[in-house]
Amino acid sequence: MNEAANGNYLDVQGLVKYFGSDRAVDGISFGVPKGRFLTLLGPSGCGKTTTLMCIAGLHKPDAGEISVGGALFTSVSQRAYLPPEKRDIGMVFQSYAIWPHMTVTQNVAYPLEIRKLSHSEIGDRVAEALRLVGLSDMAGKLATNLSGGQQQRAALARAIVFRPRLLLFDEPLSNLDLKLREQMRVELKRIQHEVGITSVYVTHDQSEALVMSDDIIVMSKGVIQQTGGPHAIYARPLNRFVSNFIGVANLLDGRIVRVFGPGRGEIEVAQGGDKVRLPCLLADGIGEGSEAVLSVRPENVDALRDPQGLGAGIRGEVIQTIFLGNCQDCRVRWGDFEWKVLAHSRERLRPGDRVYLRLDPEHTLAVRP
Numbered sequence: 611m612n613e614a615a616n617g618n619y620l621d622v623q624g625l626v627k628y629f630g631s632d633r634a635v636d637g638i639s640f641g642v643p644k645g646r647f648l649t650l651l652g653p654s655g656c657g658k659t660t661t662l663m664c665i666a667g668l669h670k671p672d673a674g675e676i677s678v679g680g681a682l683f684t685s686v687s688q689r690a691y692l693p694p695e696k697r698d699i700g701m702v703f704q705s706y707a708i709w710p711h712m713t714v715t716q717n718v719a720y721p722l723e724i725r726k727l728s729h730s731e732i733g734d735r736v737a738e739a740l741r742l743v744g745l746s747d748m749a750g751k752l753a754t755n756l757s758g759g760q761q762q763r764a765a766l767a768r769a770i771v772f773r774p775r776l777l778l779f780d781e782p783l784s785n786l787d788l789k790l791r792e793q794m795r796v797e798l799k800r801i802q803h804e805v806g807i808t809s810v811y812v813t814h815d816q817s818e819a820l821v822m823s824d825d826i827i828v829m830s831k832g833v834i835q836q837t838g839g840p841h842a843i844y845a846r847p848l849n850r851f852v853s854n855f856i857g858v859a860n861l862l863d864g865r866i867v868r869v870f871g872p873g874r875g876e877i878e879v880a881q882g883g884d885k886v887r888l889p890c891l892l893a894d895g896i897g898e899g900s901e902a903v904l905s906v907r908p909e910n911v912d913a914l915r916d917p918q919g920l921g922a923g924i925r926g927e928v929i930q931t932i933f934l935g936n937c938q939d940c941r942v943r944w945g946d947f948e949w950k951v952l953a954h955s956r957e958r959l960r961p962g963d964r965v966y967l968r969l970d971p972e973h974t975l976a977v978r979p
């Protein structure tokens with residue numbers, strides 16, 4: 611057997627970790643099927659690294675169970691705890707953590723030497739790992755003579771060379787400059803896909819999570835806010851925290867005044883004496899009479915100068931426009947609220963223009979407060 615009963619290769623159940631009286635991780639459960647790439651995403655201090663360290667065995671949790679490939683790594687109730695060196699986990703951290711006095715080859719060979727593989731096997735595996743990360747030409751160089759991006763590739767080669775059961779990444783790209791970071795995201799994902807090792811990746815960078823992940827867990831204050839694929843997390847956030855943390859959203863407090871059918875209804879929002887009702891999609895757990903938050907992304911709002919025939923709705927004043935070529939990034943004041951709008955550039959909006967805001971009903975969400 612190499613999977614938990616629920617089909618997950620990595621299975622985490624009811625994980626709790628205290629530091630003093632602070633609950634850094636507050637009873638989270640999740641799983642990762644074999645070969646998948648899962649990202650723990652959330653702001654600083656939300657418990658991502660602590661979760662990763664519990665999986666690695668570098669922190670002992672206060673409650674919960676962790677198993678990998680059917681092997682029990684940690685169970686607080688059963689008093690089971692496999693030491694980190696027996697977990698066979700590859701790790702890549704923010705700091706490159708490669709040894710400066712060794713060559714690239716020596717660095718990458720190290721995990722195989724401590725596992726006492728034969729010389730020829732070590733030679734073959736190191737060559738293969740360096741090929742995968744694109745460092746074959748650097749094999750004989752001292753690690754300190756590599757650039758930051760190359761050092762991180764070497765660290766990755768060292769993490770995969772012994773074919774670990776699991777790969778853990780803790781903000782591995784955050785010391786690289788933006789351009790390199792963007793390039794490495796794609797590279798890292800390609801390499802993970804090629805080696806097929808189940809991976810857990812920690813980041814506070816939402817665009818990194820969206821680009822790289824098969825699945826994302828959004829965390830805040832030690833708990834899971836939402837789990838889903840990148841598209842679902844972006845397009846169907848469940849609550850205000852996720853809407854706000856991932857991408858840009860217009861968020862307005864409101865109330866559900868009607869429910870039409872499964873997952874559809876009407877939300878009422880009010881500003882400066884204006885009150886409007888808007889058709890929307892309802893997040894799970896929201897019904898008639900619920901307090902809810904209207905959540906609409908700027909690309910799903912259009913600002914039209916000529917509102918003829920559009921009836922009642924949100925009418926505001928343009929207070930700022932930035933021309934972006936294919937669209938205009940606008941701010942539109944409605945009472946005390948400023949809408950962020952990516953308007954079609956044919957409208958040629960200017961500050962002072964009175965506009966009608968058209969919200970795409972298929973992307974107008976009512977989410978939990």
Ligand code: ATP
Nearest residue numbers: 629632634652653654655656657658659660661814
């Ligand atoms: P960051 O991205 O800043 O590392 P994070 O989401 O990974 O944040 P954690 O490092 O897991 O968050 O920290 C979660 C909470 O636990 C924080 O409040 C942090 O201060 C606390 N914490 C983490 N490690 C320790 C420790 N060794 N001793 C005491 N408190 C800790």
